[in-house]
Amino acid sequence: MGRIYLDHNATMPLRPQARAAMLEAMDLVGNPSSVHAEGRAAKAMMERARSRIAQAIGAQSADIVFVSGATEAAALALAGRGVHGAGIEHDAVRAWIAEDLPVAANGRVTVDDPARSTLQAANSETGILQDLPAGLAVSDWTQAFGKIPLAFDWSGIDMALISAHKIGGPKGIGALILRRGLDVAARIKGGGQEMGRRSGTENLIGIAGFGGAAEAAIQDLENGLCERLDKLRNILESALDLPTRETIFVGQESPRLPNTSCIVTPGWKGETQVMQMDLAGFAISAGSACSSGKVRSSAVLRAMGLTDAEADCAIRVSLGPDTTEAEVLAFAEAWLGAHARFRRRAG
Known part of the structure; x- marks a missing residue:
């Protein structure tokens, strides 16, 4: 792909x-x-x-x-x-x-x-x-x-x-x-x-x-972009909604942009996830990138009441007009595989 x-x-x-x-x-x-x-x-x-x-x-x-x-x-x-x-x-x-x-x-x-x-x-x-x-x-x-x-x-x-x-x-x-x-x-x-x-x-x-x-x-x-992206975002979050319920989808109870998903998995650093997904062929982000390219803990998530440790474990997946369901599911499969490896290492 x-x-x-x-x-x-x-x-x-x-x-x-x-x-x-x-x-x-x-x-x-x-x-x-x-x-x-x-x-x-x-x-x-x-x-x-x-x-x-x-x-x-x-x-x-x-x-x-x-x-x-x-x-x-x-x-x-x-x-x-x-x-x-x-x-x-x-x-x-x-x-x-x-x-x-x-x-x-x-x-x-x-x-x-x-x-x-x-x-x-x-x-x-x-x-x-x-x-x-x-x-x-x-x-x-x-x-x-x-x-x-x-x-x-x-x-x-x-x-x-x-x-x-x-x-x-x-x-x-x-x-x-x-x-x-x-x-x-x-x-x-x-x-x-x-x-x-x-x-x-x-x-x-x-x-x-x-x-x-x-x-x-x-x-x-x-031409209906909002509706299409909202559907894809929901497919993504359903695919990543682990049986253990450990993953937090930030803002899921609030009105959101149809293309944006902020995902927090406690204990799994967002920067690590970004690198792992990059190696797997997916471009996503974590926290806020400063001009040097380093990742900082999200001030946005801290303002919402998340702890520093939780904010450090956030990633953002943001879809675009050309994103397909196949691409969303491919990312979910890669992310779930990386999560399983993370859990095995965590013991």
């Missing part, structure tokens, strides 16, 4: 539609800020991509501010605002917030003061979904975009963060979405691109790929 990729929440393989759009952009000479014909052609391509992303996310084109990724979008939205959040937020968000919102054991967060708070739409490690209150200052939609239906204009949220490579676009491009009439102070100053909110010549190739990926992702949703 060859290698099987089950780490779509880390990054999704580049979609053909994104690749085609990027190749087209590579053939354009102009700078989108130039007024001559070549510049206008580049500008037109950029605005078509902006429109595609806006339609996919349920926003207006003027609300989309292109940045290098969700990490930069978080900095642009949150720096200096004194916003409150929870320990389940991504590191890119947690770096800018007062981390004091309580997290229930089921991974859900209650927000009492939305105007001064941030709350993610979906967690990257567990897939747990949140109820987003109207008036929320900022919401990280990076993992939810393209996996569940979203409509920014109807959400009542001030700002949202998204990233291209989570939906099959290129790495190094993302966007901040702003509620109409709201503005942010530029952190990168210079030529005044992106309506004065983010200076620097726009990454036209990345933006074009982002637009192609967004359009394809929404088409997948309209």
Whole structure:
């Protein structure tokens, strides 16, 4: 069967539609800020991509501010605002917030003061979904975009963060979405691109790929992707549900993304599982990978009340649009075999 990729929440393989759009952009000479014909052609391509992303996310084109990724979008939205959040937020968000919102054991967060708070739409490690209150200052939609239906204009949220490579676009491009009439102070100053909110010549190739990926992702949703992935995720968890009931499927009692399963087997290190599955031909993840590639104990799981020892034993399997039932069952067979060996060694 060859290698099987089950780490779509880390990054999704580049979609053909994104690749085609990027190749087209590579053939354009102009700078989108130039007024001559070549510049206008580049500008037109950029605005078509902006429109595609806006339609996919349920926003207006003027609300989309292109940045290098969700990490930069978080900095642009949150720096200096004194916003409150929870320990389940991504590191890119947690770096800018007062981390004091309580997290229930089921991974859900209650927000009492939305105007001064941030709350993610979906967690990257567990897939747990949140109820987003109207008036929320900022919401990280990076993992939810393209996996569940979203409509920014109807959400009542001030700002949202998204990233291209989570939906099959290129790495190094993302966007901040702003509620109409709201503005942010530029952190990168210079030529005044992106309506004065983010200076620097726009990454036209990345933006074009982002637009192609967004359009394809929404088409997948309209074609029943949520239902198909939910079925596959349930097949996976049923196959891994050991008779001893020792394995924990984190967030199983909460609403979750349809593609995400966070699995904790006490005593069996997540990093060890990742290496064993890698050798068996499967790409999965454990905890949160930092820039050095080392694995840290999951702050998300600790915030939910799991012990350090339990958090160290978590793995994440995240499915994608092209994942098949045969691939899911092949992973389950390999994982169960590795688990049996682990148990024999453990005595």
